[in-house]
Amino acid sequence: MQNMLTPPGFTEITPTSAIDVDRHGGRAKCLQRLIRLDMPVPRTVALDFNTVHDISLGQLPDIERLLSVFGPDPLLSVRPSSLDPDWGGPSAILNIGMNDAAHARLTESHGEDAANALYLRFIRAYGVHVSRLDPDEFELTGSPDAEAVAKALAHFHEETDESFPQDIATQLSEVLRAMARAWEGTTARLLREARGAPTDAGLGLVVQQMALGVGKGLSGSGVVQFVSGTTGEREIRGRYLCKSQGRDALNANGDVMYLSRDERGRSIEEVLPDCYADLMRYGDLTRNRLREEMQIEFTIENSQLHILDAVRVPRSPRANLIIAVALARDAIISEEEAVMRVPPRSLSEMLHSQVDPEGPRDVIVSGIAASPGAATGKIVFSSRAAQALAAQDEACILVRRETTPEDIRGMHAAKAVLTERGGITSHAAVIARGLGLPCVVGANEMKLDSKAKTLRTADGRVLTEGDVITIDGSAGEALMGAAEMQEPDLGDEFQTLLHWADRARDIGVRANADTPADAQKARTFLAEGIGLCRTEHMFFDRERLLAMREMIFADKSEDRRAALDRILPMQRADFAQLFRIMQGQPVTIRLFDPPLHEFLPQGHEGMAELAEALDLNVGAVTRRVEALSEFNPMLGMRGVRLGITVPEIYDMQARAIFEATLDSSEEGGKPVVPEVMIPLVSAKREVEIVKARIDAVAAAVKAERGRDFDYRLGVMVETPRAALRAGEIAQHAAFLSFGTNDLTQMTYGLSRDDAGRFMGRYVQQGVYAEDPFHTLDVDGVGELLEIGAERGRRGNSDVVLGICGEHGGNPESIAFCRDAGFDYVSCSPYRVPVARLAAAHLAIASRGKGRPRVTR
């Protein structure tokens, strides 16, 4: 009666039974597909998510009825079947049904060794996974003789105060219950949530008739796949172990057999050619019909092939990309599906050298993984030393307490950066990501003595300048010596996939690029222009720095102008070079932003030098330096505030930009339409004042050169007030580019340079769900972006909206910006591929739904 009213909760998998991946999980569905392809899959029953959840609550399905599917005295396996195999699940349990009687039967049919081995194996699995006994007590050493079985049964009795269960229904019930409960445990839940599973993800289970693999002769089990999980190249790889079960062959060292003749030793191809031929055929079938590279688990018993299971081939990010492209090229999947099969973030790892994960690691200090990739070089403690070594073509690693803008040239010269202080968005981290330099910050266990030029590691070793270390920016570690490396090779497939992605994408992707090298990278990664070119680094060249300092010390406008005039030709050349590289693509140049004191020396020695260079007395220099120092430089006299109070700087920069625009087009390049961006705006009037001066400079350059050119003037929205007042600001701006770094700092009242000290604990305790400098804070900063975008567009329906903070390359941020109707995102060159792919994912995923774009 009950069976007629409620479904039994389990379903035998047949070609036509109702198996649904959303109810029974991926493994159950995959097994049904194998069955439909006529593969010899042993009889299998699937338990759905609800049933397993009920089991975890103590309510079992009709076990006797379930057992009846398999005929009398079966031996069974139970395996997990969640929606996504990556979410993990309890270990498979084999040989359910082994008891004294089965042992006797098996001794007869397969011999005593085989019977003992299976019984011992099951007692151990049951003891550990069901009765939660200590696994160490069950180590299966020695020969699987009768004594070992007796000992195991006695141990089980001793520990549990119960005899080992002999009834198969009891065994199966307890196994199902244990697996169902394991899924509900906190650790398992956290683990799978970390892998992207929803909180209420369900577990299905598959109960399968055992194919024993312990029979006579060549009986055994193995695993085969048709592609390399490391390179993604097509090749037959497999292992087989006689008298084994499940995946034993993968872990065995000794008597393992290989699949094909091409592999090292004795092969199935030679000894069991029929089985081999079937496996090859099954490989083709799975690839073409399951549309995926599968790893097939099989058992051969008495020359009879059984296919027990198939899973996606575990693979490196790189292999995943190559497999996806190959499947699409073979027309097995569509190009869009190939795009969707490559997680955007997985590209990052392919763009950088990596420390060989197999190589030895001598970690000298750990910190925050601030910029991925790895590099080896000699330790230097100053930018000057870095430049000196770079001049001799020696690789070096810049090690600093923290970096300042004065270290930019040192960072350019170094192969990697290690800092004692700072967080994921500290100066060192931001610049390193921009440069694509491996970087570890906040390595606060090391002690730097910059005078003595020593680095004391966490474990007390003392390194000095010139010692070789390796920075693993992906792992956030510094390693002693030159670690073994894996070099990146982007290859044809990489470009092909991104090319397919670009076809689908509907939001622009630009790069943040300050230098010709950055710009070149931006081109390589097919960025659609430069969304943020910071100009301050252009003032740190020795000659320019002196002119800057003269400018700072000048009291009269003419003198400031004269000092800046010396920088003008150099800056013009900088811009012309950028324009040439970008070949007519948009280049957004942010006008000078940092506080002037960043250009002044700090120590007494530096001030004395400067005094001499400027022919002033040291007291005057010291006073000026002190007068310019600020309590909170982030919130001080910088950006447009400087542009308004010392207008000569912007005048010079505007002239350099416009003259470079003409120069580069005269050289026959594509015409450039430079975008001039005003930083740190908080009021409309600031834009009006700067715009009037910039327009005047443009008019003057046009008149002097007798030639016309276009340019756009826009505003960097990075204060909360600029976002709130975007409506009126946009009336004077051709574009609004949202600087989410500063906007996050000001919205939270949180300096990214100082947040490192507690951000870790804050995220750990869940005070902030994520580091807002790492993942865009949708609730707070995001609302300001939405307000700014909406009001900006209302104030000026033609305004172009972009985002140029560090968040620009994050897939989540791109989704947010796309929803808010932004025209483009801009990010570090190395994140451009990630952004292009992420944007394509969003566009494809919302296909049909259409882009939720603000009507313009």
Next chain:
Amino acid sequence: MQNMLTPPGFTEITPTSAIDVDRHGGRAKCLQRLIRLDMPVPRTVALDFNTVHDISLGQLPDIERLLSVFGPDPLLSVRPSSLDPDWGGPSAILNIGMNDAAHARLTESHGEDAANALYLRFIRAYGVHVSRLDPDEFELTGSPDAEAVAKALAHFHEETDESFPQDIATQLSEVLRAMARAWEGTTARLLREARGAPTDAGLGLVVQQMALGVGKGLSGSGVVQFVSGTTGEREIRGRYLCKSQGRDALNANGDVMYLSRDERGRSIEEVLPDCYADLMRYGDLTRNRLREEMQIEFTIENSQLHILDAVRVPRSPRANLIIAVALARDAIISEEEAVMRVPPRSLSEMLHSQVDPEGPRDVIVSGIAASPGAATGKIVFSSRAAQALAAQDEACILVRRETTPEDIRGMHAAKAVLTERGGITSHAAVIARGLGLPCVVGANEMKLDSKAKTLRTADGRVLTEGDVITIDGSAGEALMGAAEMQEPDLGDEFQTLLHWADRARDIGVRANADTPADAQKARTFLAEGIGLCRTEHMFFDRERLLAMREMIFADKSEDRRAALDRILPMQRADFAQLFRIMQGQPVTIRLFDPPLHEFLPQGHEGMAELAEALDLNVGAVTRRVEALSEFNPMLGMRGVRLGITVPEIYDMQARAIFEATLDSSEEGGKPVVPEVMIPLVSAKREVEIVKARIDAVAAAVKAERGRDFDYRLGVMVETPRAALRAGEIAQHAAFLSFGTNDLTQMTYGLSRDDAGRFMGRYVQQGVYAEDPFHTLDVDGVGELLEIGAERGRRGNSDVVLGICGEHGGNPESIAFCRDAGFDYVSCSPYRVPVARLAAAHLAIASRGKGRPRVTR
């Protein structure tokens, strides 16, 4: 025909003619009132605003027709009549109609001297105000003989190439045109706008028949009022000058006559008793019927009294208040009208000592007027020196480059503060306003040498410690020596007026008070509780500071707790004292807010001392101090971030608050409901975590003492994010108090400590309409207040909303907060009276319209 279609634009003032203050101005209306009171006002015609505006554009009314009102050959005066007399206007011009013929007639009727005097006077006025000739050329020296008249006429001809006009219609036309155009000039417009006039404010004119005052005997003119413009006390004050016109008597030195016998010399009361009696009667009439203390301008010609004009008695803020209260007490005006007659800001000046404006001023340096009032004392250059002098009861002035929290005790000890750096919201300025200390900041023309302990003034004088100076915080100046002072005397009327204000007010006013002295002041000024009690100053006492430092250097929670346990009893006593003073009124205590590095010494010497005190080596101390230093302390590890990462501090403070609550009620005081406020919140979870700990401390204290008490836990909204997320934050908060200082900093991305360097220029250039730290930025910060209030109330309909930034005491901010539905404002004790009065103004002004309060 034309006259029938368009009104003539002028109206003779009669008791019943249509004179309207909104069209003809205050003077015209006042004259009509005098006429209605049967005073002998000469025939008068009023020109309305439109007519005068048309005149300025060249379109004159029918002058002949206007003249016809006055009969043949009149002599006339023209005076300005704007809506509000305070808005200024062109000078009156008398004796229009004087020409050769009139001169001849007057010579006959009044004698040659009188005729010459009037003619000369008119030629000069006409030349200067109509023909714009140099006033110096017309100095009326020497006797007014025929030669002088001839010379004046010749000078006029020479300068203008035209004869002096003889036709009265021409004279009047030109005078009207000149006065109309003067009103439209830029300077006049800026001047009156600065006094609160709208951009389109109109000018009316009154044309009046002259009462000459140059007749025989005692003929002349004078001015009388019945109240002191300085003290507001009732007394007859008047001056009269024979053979004079207009207000000559006020400026004359010699032969002036007084009004009443009680005054110094010969009096009108004696020599013209009938006129005197009439004037006394007119005084009573104006006071009772015009409901104001008026100054009456009169002329006596041949014993005949003429009333020419009456204006509000010019008065000091203090006199204004006393007059308003007296009028209300005499039931001439209502109490509410008295309240409305006192501008809120005018109270500030009454609360502080002032430098006597008549006394000599030797200014040594100018800066920003950061906190009003004046004080004299000896210069000290350190807080230590300030405390030392205070201990000897010697008044001292603390002079610093800038102040830091370590200077708090020095500021408490000093009588006034002078700093070289900082703006209106620098540390020195904020604290000084809170303490009611006169303060000048940003006096960057002086040079401080704190080592040599000298102050070099702008003009090169060098002062040393112990030299006496006076700080005039109202003028923003430091004066040499002990300047002459005027002491404040609030008096009974002050309290009476505020009592009336409180009856009308519908938004609460609390005080920001950190110390018992502040709290006492808050009580004196009838604040309704403390809206912000900052607790950091409580840690700067020598003994506590050492415990704080021990806490900072402790590595384990127990050690931190042990160090803080030593501060607990002192802090408990602090709070108990505050609660006793506030007698059951709400006290909002902000938990510890500043970064820890503020509690560490700065120089090498200080570190060495600290190392000895803590028994550590200097290197370890230096390293810890360096490790705690921050790039942007404002955006760093402070407020709730400290509360979460070093929770022992808030635990101790909560315990101190709750134990003090019980202690003070055990002493028989009114029960206190302390309000505990969490600073720098940016995420809901911060509130949840702190709330859980505070609630636990409360439960523990209740259990230990076996007694119950109430408390409220609230949040200081001072990050943009907290305002945006106020909805969810309010769910865990009994109140939200908006800290507009920090909110302004973060909304603009602008540090108040650093803004001083360019704020002046920014406001001058109109980049910001106002300094946003001084006047609430309604467009940006204001929108966040509105968003926060609205969402907070939606999230928790019982939440109490307050504002506790420096803006809290500004009338404009109070208006804004009232409109946004806030429950109270909190401000420095010295601004409480201003706030109470401003709030009353708003409530009365919106009476009928009702308070635009958000529905709860």
